Amino acid sequence: MADTTDKRTGEKLPTVIADGVDIVYRVNGTGGGRGSATAALNRILRRKHTETASGVRRVHAVRNVSFVAYRGEAIGLIGTNGSGKSTLLKAVAGLLPVENGRIYTDGQPSLLGVNAALMRDLTGERNVHLGGLAMGMSREEIRERYEDIVDFSGINEKGDFITLPMRTYSSGMAARLRFSIAAAKDHDVLLVDEALATGDRSFQKRSEARIRELRKRAGTVFLVSHNNKSIRDTCDRVLWLERGELRMDGPTDEVLKEYEAFTGGTEKARKPEPKPKPRAEPEGARVPLPS
Numbered sequence: 001m002a003d004t005t006d007k008r009t010g011e012k013l014p015t016v017i018a019d020g021v022d023i024v025y026r027v028n029g030t031g032g033g034r035g036s037a038t039a040a041l042n043r044i045l046r047r048k049h050t051e052t053a054s055g056v057r058r059v060h061a062v063r064n065v066s067f068v069a070y071r072g073e074a075i076g077l078i079g080t081n082g083s084g085k086s087t088l089l090k091a092v093a094g095l096l097p098v099e100n101g102r103i104y105t106d107g108q109p110s111l112l113g114v115n116a117a118l119m120r121d122l123t124g125e126r127n128v129h130l131g132g133l134a135m136g137m138s139r140e141e142i143r144e145r146y147e148d149i150v151d152f153s154g155i156n157e158k159g160d161f162i163t164l165p166m167r168t169y170s171s172g173m174a175a176r177l178r179f180s181i182a183a184a185k186d187h188d189v190l191l192v193d194e195a196l197a198t199g200d201r202s203f204q205k206r207s208e209a210r211i212r213e214l215r216k217r218a219g220t221v222f223l224v225s226h227n228n229k230s231i232r233d234t235c236d237r238v239l240w241l242e243r244g245e246l247r248m249d250g251p252t253d254e255v256l257k258e259y260e261a262f263t264g265g266t267e268k269a270r271k272p273e274p275k276p277k278p279r280a281e282p283e284g285a286r287v288p289l290p291s
């Protein structure tokens with residue numbers, strides 16, 4: 001197991017520091033007739049007007065959030081729908097700017113989300129290679145780990161699907177392949193968004209085991225999930241966000257107890273796990289590869 005503490009001082013090594021973080025989305029075109037050239041010109045001429053007056057709405061998704069994550073920790077991010085979990089994760093990954101405050105990271109954070117799509121028109125096999133290269137693996141490393149990645153994903157359990165284009169995969173299969181590619185590498189900071197809720201139970205078990213392995217190798221794992229059991233099985237610490245604010249930060253059992261009281265039962269009972277749909281992902285859902 002790699003070091004999780006400073007050899008000299010014996011102190012825990014921080015990997016992510018969020019210091020008073022605010023994240024604000026700006027949504028254009030929320031006023032009527034805002035798309036025309038005249039409207040654009042008017043906006044330029046009326047610069048003094050507020051963003052709301054010019055048809056730009058602000059969504060304050062994360063409010064004054066601070067925490068320190070350490071090596072070897074697996075941290076669950078929980079909260080009801082729209083509480084800011086995915087937004088915070090994207091900001092830690094460096095994909096969203098912060099409005100106020102700072103996020104410091106040690107090493108390269110990698111975001112693995114169910115929305116991160118690979119190239120639909122390419123085969124699973126090509127996507128494994130491209131995904132590996134995008135994460136900074138060499139061609140040699142990818143070749144060495146190729147079989148493991150495919151086995152882990154379970155894509156070929158029902159036939160030779162890995163040589164078919166990804167558009168022929170169900171959303172669950174595609175999500176499993178994405179997770180398998182990202183999990184092939186040891187990450188300094190791995191950010192997982194709902195990936196465990198996507199696969200079937202046996203895939204979830206494999207994913208949980210892999211997350212535990214990544215922790216042992218001294219990385220830090222963040223897991224966003226509505227599945228309290230996955231959080232309980234995988235994480236030792238939980239951050240609870242509500243309306244963008246950090247409501248609680250502590251040991252998994254303590255935080256989940258309060259959260260379950262707040263939601264009136266298990267979150268899983270409130271929001272069922274999405275079932276893998278037997279169709280390919282929609283056109284245009286192409287966003288960056290897991291890096």
Ligand SMILES: Nc1ncnc2c1ncn2[C@@H]1O[C@H](COP(=O)(O)OP(=O)(O)OP(=O)(O)O)[C@@H](O)[C@H]1O
Pocket residue numbers: 025026027059060061079080081082083084085086087088
């Ligand atoms: N691209 C965007 N543009 C504008 N507002 C956004 C955007 N993405 C998210 N939001 C808003 O930011 C807030 C937080 O959303 P976020 O997706 O981070 O929540 P979440 O806790 O991950 O939700 P869920 O559990 O439903 O996935 C919500 O009010 C949402 O409407």
